[in-house]
Amino acid sequence: MxxxxxxxxxxxxxxxxxxxxxxxxxxxxxxxxxxxxxxxxxxxxxxxxxxGGQMPLQRRLPKRGFKSQTLKYNAEVTLAALARLGLAEVDMLALKQAGLVSQMAKVVKIVKSGELATAVKLTGVGATAGARAAIEAAGGSLA
Structure with missing residues (x-):
C-alpha cells in the first residue's frame, strides 16, 4: 500500500x-x-x-419525587470492603485514599454487609446498629 x-x-x-x-x-x-x-x-x-398549541406531554404529566443534592456528600462502606482493606485503624482519609468513598464525601457510614474477622478501630466514621455490633464482636471500636 x-x-x-x-x-x-x-x-x-x-x-x-x-x-x-x-x-x-x-x-x-x-x-x-x-x-x-x-x-x-x-x-x-x-x-x-x-x-401545535395543545398542552404538551411534559406539562400534562404530574411532577413527582425529589433528588436531594446533599446525597452526593454521603457514602456507605460495607463490612466486606473494610475486611478487604486490611487496616487496623480506619478514618475518612484512609477510605478516600483506598478509593472506597469519593473525594467529595463528608459523611461516611459503615453498613452491615459481609463479615469482619479482624479488629478495626474506626475514627470519624459512623456505623449502623448491626455494623457496630459486628465491629465490636470482632474486637474493634468506634470513636
Missing part, C-alpha cells in the same frame, strides 16, 4: 443533496418540503415538544 493509492471505502463518499436547483435535478420547485405550511417556510419551525 502506498500513500498515493489510498482511497475511501466504496460508498463512503457521496455528493451532498443540492435542493432547489431546477426541475431537472428532481429536487426543484418545493425542494422536498411539500406544499405550504409552517415546515415549508424558511425559518418556520417550532420548539422541541411543541404540539
Amino acid at each position: 502506498e500513500l498515493n493509492s489510498i482511497k475511501p471505502a466504496a460508498g463512503a463518499k457521496h455528493a451532498k443533496r443540492r435542493v432547489g436547483r431546477g426541475i431537472g435535478s428532481g429536487l426543484g420547485k418545493t425542494a422536498g418540503r411539500g406544499h405550504k405550511g409552517q415546515k415549508s417556510r424558511s425559518g418556520g419551525y417550532h420548539k422541541v415538544g411543541f404540539e
Whole structure:
C-alpha cells in the first residue's frame, strides 16, 4: 500500500443533496418540503415538544419525587470492603485514599454487609446498629 493509492471505502463518499436547483435535478420547485405550511417556510419551525398549541406531554404529566443534592456528600462502606482493606485503624482519609468513598464525601457510614474477622478501630466514621455490633464482636471500636 502506498500513500498515493489510498482511497475511501466504496460508498463512503457521496455528493451532498443540492435542493432547489431546477426541475431537472428532481429536487426543484418545493425542494422536498411539500406544499405550504409552517415546515415549508424558511425559518418556520417550532420548539422541541411543541404540539401545535395543545398542552404538551411534559406539562400534562404530574411532577413527582425529589433528588436531594446533599446525597452526593454521603457514602456507605460495607463490612466486606473494610475486611478487604486490611487496616487496623480506619478514618475518612484512609477510605478516600483506598478509593472506597469519593473525594467529595463528608459523611461516611459503615453498613452491615459481609463479615469482619479482624479488629478495626474506626475514627470519624459512623456505623449502623448491626455494623457496630459486628465491629465490636470482632474486637474493634468506634470513636
